[in-house]
Amino acid sequence: MLCKLSLKNIKKSIKDYAIYFFTLILGVAIFYVFNAIDSQTVMMDVTSSTREIIKLMTNMLSGVSVFVSFILGFLIIYASRFLIKRRNKEFGIYLTLGMSKRKIASVLFFETLFIGIISLFVGLCVGIVLSQLMSLLVANMFEANLTKFTFTFSSSACIKTLIYFGIMYFLVMIFNTVNVNRCKLIDLLHGSKKSEKVRLKNPLVCTIIFIASSTVLGYAYYLVTGGIAELTEATQIFKPIIMGAISTFFLFWSLSGLILRIVMHMKKVYYHGLNTFVVRQISSKINTTVMSMTVICLMLFVTICVFLTFH
Amino acid sequence: MENILKIEKIEKYYGSRSSLTKAIDNISFEVEKGEFVAIMGSSGSGKTTLLNCISTIDKVTSGHIFVGENDITKLKGNALNKFRREELGFIFQDFNLLDTLTAYENIALALTIQNEHISSIDKKIKKVASDLDIESVLKKYPYQMSGGQKQRVASARAIITDPKLILADEPTGALDSKSARMLLERFNYLNESLQATILMVTHDAFTASYATRVIFIKDGKVFNEIRKGNDSRKEFFDKIIDVVTLLGGDLNDAL
Ligand SMILES: Nc1ncnc2c1ncn2[C@@H]1O[C@H](COP(=O)(O)OP(=O)(O)OP(=O)(O)O)[C@@H](O)[C@H]1O
Ligand SMILES: [Mg+2]
Numbered sequence: 001m002l003c004k005l006s007l008k009n010i011k012k013s014i015k016d017y018a019i020y021f022f023t024l025i026l027g028v029a030i031f032y033v034f035n036a037i038d039s040q041t042v043m044m045d046v047t048s049s050t051r052e053i054i055k056l057m058t059n060m061l062s063g064v065s066v067f068v069s070f071i072l073g074f075l076i077i078y079a080s081r082f083l084i085k086r087r088n089k090e091f092g093i094y095l096t097l098g099m100s101k102r103k104i105a106s107v108l109f110f111e112t113l114f115i116g117i118i119s120l121f122v123g124l125c126v127g128i129v130l131s132q133l134m135s136l137l138v139a140n141m142f143e144a145n146l147t148k149f150t151f152t153f154s155s156s157a158c159i160k161t162l163i164y165f166g167i168m169y170f171l172v173m174i175f176n177t178v179n180v181n182r183c184k185l186i187d188l189l190h191g192s193k194k195s196e197k198v199r200l201k202n203p204l205v206c207t208i209i210f211i212a213s214s215t216v217l218g219y220a221y222y223l224v225t226g227g228i229a230e231l232t233e234a235t236q237i238f239k240p241i242i243m244g245a246i247s248t249f250f251l252f253w254s255l256s257g258l259i260l261r262i263v264m265h266m267k268k269v270y271y272h273g274l275n276t277f278v279v280r281q282i283s284s285k286i287n288t289t290v291m292s293m294t295v296i297c298l299m300l301f302v303t304i305c306v307f308l309t310f311h
Numbered sequence: 312m313e314n315i316l317k318i319e320k321i322e323k324y325y326g327s328r329s330s331l332t333k334a335i336d337n338i339s340f341e342v343e344k345g346e347f348v349a350i351m352g353s354s355g356s357g358k359t360t361l362l363n364c365i366s367t368i369d370k371v372t373s374g375h376i377f378v379g380e381n382d383i384t385k386l387k388g389n390a391l392n393k394f395r396r397e398e399l400g401f402i403f404q405d406f407n408l409l410d411t412l413t414a415y416e417n418i419a420l421a422l423t424i425q426n427e428h429i430s431s432i433d434k435k436i437k438k439v440a441s442d443l444d445i446e447s448v449l450k451k452y453p454y455q456m457s458g459g460q461k462q463r464v465a466s467a468r469a470i471i472t473d474p475k476l477i478l479a480d481e482p483t484g485a486l487d488s489k490s491a492r493m494l495l496e497r498f499n500y501l502n503e504s505l506q507a508t509i510l511m512v513t514h515d516a517f518t519a520s521y522a523t524r525v526i527f528i529k530d531g532k533v534f535n536e537i538r539k540g541n542d543s544r545k546e547f548f549d550k551i552i553d554v555v556t557l558l559g560g561d562l563n564d565a566l
Binding site: 090 | 396411468
């Protein structure tokens with residue numbers, strides 16, 4: 001029964017949070033690809049100086065992949081906190097019917113487990129396919145002659161992915177359990193009714209930040225692509241990475257504010273005045289989507305940075 | 312007669328010292344096993360708060376509530392879960408059904424949490440569904456049901472475990488008079504045949520007239536109390552109306 005409950009809940013949340021799952025899968029895939037480069041390149045026929053560069057690149061990529069997993073970790077914690085909040089009433093009902101908090105925590109545990117297994121499995125499959133393309137790309141980059149195309153599977157990258165994400169999901173499970181144990185029943189049942197105000201961001205501030213961050217982001221992309229010649233050392237890549245990361249975040253932050261305004265404006269035309277519940281639903285949906293988009297863009301940006309540095 | 316519920320000088324305050332609301336201001340009463348008690352009062356008089364405290368959903372500021380021998384204001388952990396699971400049936404003002412589950416699964420949830428066997432779950436649900444006339448909605452999800460149907464499904468979930476004490480917050484609030492009568496008759500049956508003790512909050516004098524005793528609450532205090540005794544329901548209804556008139560205020564508007 002517990003398992004069935006969890007499965008039902010996931011089925012529902014997959015529909016709601018397709019973008020969140022997509023981000024997780026992409027994250028797992030990128031993590032694998034970055035760490036698999038190593039074994040993709042060993043059998044390439046290159047000069048020793050190129051070999052050095054490749055080695056530097058693989059080291060850097062595995063460092064970056066840790067960064068990627070941190071960003072993903074934040075996303076997962078954020079999303080699960082949000083998912084739990086949305087389900088306060090459900091947990092309240094379980095409690096009034098006499099389910100113990102331990103059982104509720106285990107329903108959540110199964111859910112995280114299922115989500116973890118699905119995203120890890122799909123992500124790894126995607127990652128293995130992508131890394132084949134990657135080896136072609138890398139070979140092309142260093143003008144190595146690929147004598148023959150071989151399908152490679154890096155078991156060390158696979159194991160590293162499993163361990164990293166395993167730890168991450170495990171932390172989320174602990175986080176969920178603590179969260180469940182802390183709640184009070186009355187707040188769970190009536191929490192949704194409490195006037196939790198949706199703070200609308202100031203549209204002027206949003207617009208200014210939107211323009212500023214897109215300028216900075218554009219410059220960061222220019223640096224890593226066109227202006228890369230000015231870079232003399234590999235470590236200098238961190239400047240545009242940090243610039244890009246921060247501006248990506250602010251870009252989406254301001255974008256979410258603007259989108260919420262626009263959506264509400266459009267809906268208002270239909271419904272003539274919205275209740276707070278609908279507004280909260282819209283805004284939370286926009287917020288998770290934006291958060292996921294931010295993470296996806298960050299991961300892509302970092303990937304582009306690293307590859308173009310060595311080009 | 313044995314007391315099943317004993318409320319001793321309970322108080323419930325909301326807010327901080329500067330803006331204190333005494334939602335319950337020193338209420339004491341006792342309920343005997345097998346009684347059917349209605350609690351009436353105007354909006355904001357503290358009825359829901361009182362029910363929340365008895366159902367362990369909320370905590371009292373001071374005072375004690377005994378159910379049987381247990382002081383439920385002191386229950387914790389597994390004892391508290393067991394109490395909720397086995398001795399209480401709660402019908403919420405806003406149903407609180409799970410949107411992801413069908414009516415059948417919602418009702419079954421109460422029994423699965425008690426680790427009932429699947430075959431006996433099915434039998435019990437069939438029985439309660441025919442009693443409350445919800446057989447046709449068992450496969451539906453809450454968003455596919457009318458308010459009255461949800462109300463009855465929620466009631467079915469509360470009574471299916473044969474709880475010692477049934478607490479109901481405005482159980483007839485969303486029902487037309489026919490469905491209300493059906494639910495109240497089911498309450499009467501539970502009360503008379505199964506000796507279930509029922510505590511029901513209501514605005515409606517007709518609903519209250521099904522009870523054996525009505526307690527009136529005003530501003531967090533017990534204002535009055537009348538018993539049905541040997542009256543017919545019509546006579547009892549008239550008496551209730553008299554007190555309601557005496558209470559005045561917005562309770563009249565609710566009728
Ligand atoms: N969480 C809360 N915080 C502060 N005050 C509250 C809270 N809940 C209830 N109150 C106050 O306590 C009083 C009693 O509320 P309660 O909900 O018990 O009324 P009620 O009798 O059930 O009303 P109704 O018939 O409208 O359901 C009200 O004055 C209300 O404003
Ligand atoms: Mg109420």
